Amino acid sequence: MGAAVSDTSTRTTPEHEASRTPSPPGGRSRLAALGRAVARRRLLVLLLTLVVVAIAAALGGDVAQRLSSGGFTDPKSESSKAERFLADRFKSGVPNLVLVARAPGSVDAPSASAAGRELTERVAKAPGVLSAGSYWTMPGAAPLRSRDGRSALVLVRLGGSEDDFRATAKRLVPKVGGRQGVLDVSVTGSAQVSVEIEKRSEEDLAKAEAITAPATLLILLVVFGSAVAAALPLAVGLLSVLGTFLVLRLLSAVTSVSVFSTNITTALGLGLAIDYSLFVVTRYREELASGRDVTEAIAQTVRTAGRTVLFSSVTVALSLAGLLVFPLYFLRSFAYAGMAVVALAAVGAVVVLPALLALLGRRIDAWNINRALRRLVPHRRERGPATEESGFWHWLATAVMRRPVLFALAVVAVLVTLGLPFIRASFGITDDRELPASAPAHVAAQALRDDFDSGESSALSVVLPETDADAGRVGSFAARMSALPGVFRVDAATGSYVNGRQVAQPGPAAVRFRAPGATWMSVVPSVEPYSDAGTRLVQRLRGAPGAPGTVLVGGQAALLVDTRDALAAGLPWTGLIIAGTTLVLLFLFTGSLLIPLKAVVFNLLSLSATFGAMVYVFQDGHLQWLVGDFTVTGLLDISMPVLMFCVAFGLSMDYEVFLLSRIREVYMETGDNTRAVALGLERTGRLVSAAALLFATVMAAFATSGLTLLKLLGVGLALAVIMDATVVRGLLVPAVMRLAGRANWWAPKPLRRLHERLGLKEA
Structure with missing residues (x-):
């Protein structure tokens, strides 16, 4: 089947010769030596890992309580x-705590007036309160009475930083909310919204973990084929997540860190652990099948798959580093968490996982569910041995490469069409409407919007x-x-x-x-x-x-204007960091000029479709039945596109590196670009799609969150990785690489010589 679209010859070209030139052995031998050392000292490595995990769990287990919900x-x-x-x-x-006091009758009744004055004075004297005034203590100063005359406002300014006024609100609100004399008091304002968001975030994270755990275990069993192999990514994920919690705990002592960083830590930690473990375990099985003993299989796995994992982790970390240029610590916190969890997942995959493989040896396939299932299913006539050329992903790549122009144009048209709604995106910043409609702060804020004539709380x-x-x-x-x-x-x-x-x-x-x-x-x-x-x-x-x-x-509107300007000022630098590092690293990886450019363009196309879906669903309010109920405001949180761009771009590069490593491997052996694409996709298609499915499962669980912010992040990233792993990698990549032919691997002579000296070669 592959021959139908294969290059007419495998003649040697300068580009092919450059790609086959051996790299200096130092880098490769060091990784192989690392694999042998880990295999021989596996018990020591695993003991040290257990010590690190125990320390991280003890010190970082309560990290969420030390983080902030602002930024x-x-x-x-x-x-x-x-x-x-x-x-x-x-x-x-400007008040950051607003008390909505409702009287049984008129707020001007003597009993209501007395209760209102007493409440205002008590709030004003509370520690952490800078000022407090109300309808009853500021006569004629403002229309703080509702249109029906049954509610009035107490406007409170809490002092200190975001952490300070959130702590004050936690102490104060239980004492001044609820029944206060004849008044029934509900509380809102940015301080109380922050408190409720923090609490809801912790609850939603626990709920998401409870939902994803059984689904993830089931998918891992199916993908890895055995219970023993399926447990390995969980070990790497545990190390990366707990280690990152410790890093965030330490960082919180010197700078502000967003509580939302714990959510992305869990999702990225598990997702990348699965990605890297899939690649390493698959390669280890191949090396064992080729006849190597356990130690040499591990050495070769670390030299090849381990090197790809390290390279991939660098690309993902640099994509997340683009968030560091922004002054919003909400975004910077995702960079802290993401870079830490990527580094730890890579170390776990290259050091800890090989130690576990060495301990298991050939028992990696113990408790094989495929064999168990075959015993339960009636015997079927064998159709002959399966080959790479008979696999689904090889068939798909071959079919696409027969009509590359048709598939390329169709996919690009679909992605551009899906991205068009983003042109009319409107942005805001976090307020009470991020919370569920039933949340106390949201209910009170909605009463302000419905019952009062002026925007006192948004002055x-x-x-x-x-x-x-x-x-x-x-x-x-x-x-x-x-x-x-x-x-x-x-x-x-x-x-x-x-x-x-x-x-x-x-x-x-x-x-x-x-x-x-x-x-x-x-x-x-x-x-x-x-x-x-x-x-x-x-x-x-x-x-x-x-x-x-x-x-x-x-004030709120001024904060939005300034936040928008800050993001606009940082975007060019973020784009430069991400695009520049991607182009350089992929050139070092492939020796090509076209492949890095193609990767950047394809990622942008894929992300545009995701951003269009964000507008269609979360700004316009369509498909709420699919993603869960939320308050439609006609706005998107202004920081979310930036965050999703950096995270999704990094994950896309993760899949890109896995695919290119196998394509390049075949191309170096044969010089046949079309065969290399088909076999490369066949060898990675199942792995990448499984990894994307697992990560999407983890992220989609955030759709159950009551916070629109987490719901949007989870659904958006789930859609982004699925789109990238299927439509882009399965259709667009083979179509364009077929059209480009050997130009995929071309570079000018000076750059080829540079790549020969500095390039990162796997084999």
Whole structure:
């Protein structure tokens, strides 16, 4: 079958000769020597591994309790500076805890008023609270009463960092929520949302692990064929996950680390452990079948498959390193976790797994389920020995390469079409709607949106750090801002302003706007903070004419604008890091110029389809029955495309390296590009598709999460790896490599000479 589309000859070309030139033996002999050393000292290696795992479990087991649920904004941005200035100089700021107090009748009834004042005073005196004010203590300062007159707000500013105000909220909310005299109090605000997200994240991780464990074990049994072999990836995964938890625990002592990093640690740790173990165990079985003894089989496995695993781990880690350029510690945390878990999974696959293989020897296929199944199934007439040329993936590659233009154009058209919805993507940052609709913070926030006329909890802060509150132009500047489109009201030290006119004189609450040599104003918007109108309002405030001095604008809408700008500034550097390292590393791996370029383009096409699906499902709200219920806001979290790009790109390169290693191996032997592609796909197709299925199973379990953020991450990455392992590797790669022919392996003479000296050759 392969001959029908094979190259007409296997004549030697300069490119083929370059690929066959032996590399300096040092690198290969060192890996083979490592394999022999591990095999001979297997008990020592395994004992040391057990010690490391025990230490990691003891010290890193409670890591989630030490991590943060924030990190979605740039700490150096103007909005963050405004928030810190308000906290330091005014002991105030935009409220990050909002109490919605509902009375049995009117909030103006004497009993409700007394309970409201007592509640406000008690909150204001609590440790960690910078300021607190309410409908009952700030007369005329703001419309903090609901339209039906039965609910009123208590606005609270908690002090300190994200970790500090989350800790304060944990202590305070149980004491001020629920029944308070005649009032029934519910709590929301960014601090409480953060607390509930942290709790929900831990619960959802445990639930996802409970769901994926039996499914993963079953798939491992089917893929590896024996219970003993199926247990090996779990050992590597345990080492990589627990080791990474210890790394995150240590990092949390010196920098902020997101609690969501534990979710990606578990998923990547298990996924990569399975990837690498599949490749190593398969190669080990091949070496045993070729007649080598156990020690030499391990040596050759580490020299070949181990070298590919190490190379793959470098490409994945460098893709994740692209997240380090962003100032958001939510994204940086995924880089910390991802790079650590990749490194540990690689070490586990190249050192710990060979030690286990040496201990098992030829018992790797003990408790073989295939043999057990054959005993249960009635005997069937043998059809003859199976060969590589008769396998499904060889047949698929051959069929594609008969009509490469048709398949290439069709696949590219489908991927581009699937990616088109991403053109109309709209972005926001994390708020209460990340939580389930039944979550207390979400319920309370929805009451704010439904029952109150103005966006008190989403007010913008306009800080004048160099202007005294009594300066003559403060009042006129506040009036001018109140006339801007999207502004409901401006509260300042000089009074309250609506539509360019002063509507109230300064009351007792106006003291919060005063500090020596500085002042600030609260701008209550009439528009949704994360909408286009909300971001335009921020730009208008920052460019408002007549400012009496330096102006800093903070608040939710300002945080979105600044976060978007920070991500936009970092994206070119991330793209440069990922694309540059991919091109260099794949050139060193293959000696080709075309293959690295092809890998980058194919990954971008695959990811575009994933991003289009994100918009279609999570922004537009389609197919909710398939991914589980969530609140449709018409927005995507602004950090998710960046995160998914780096993680999915790294995983795609993982599969790319496995495939190219086998294609290149055959090409070096035969010089036949078409045969190399068909056999390479046959030898890796089952492994890559099984690894992708296992990783997708782990990630898809996050669809059960109540957090939209985790749901989106899980579904998006599951779709990305399945798309890449099937459509791209099974159809697009063989089609394009067939069209390119020997040009796949071409490079100019200077680069060929460079590759001969520095290239990474497996055999």
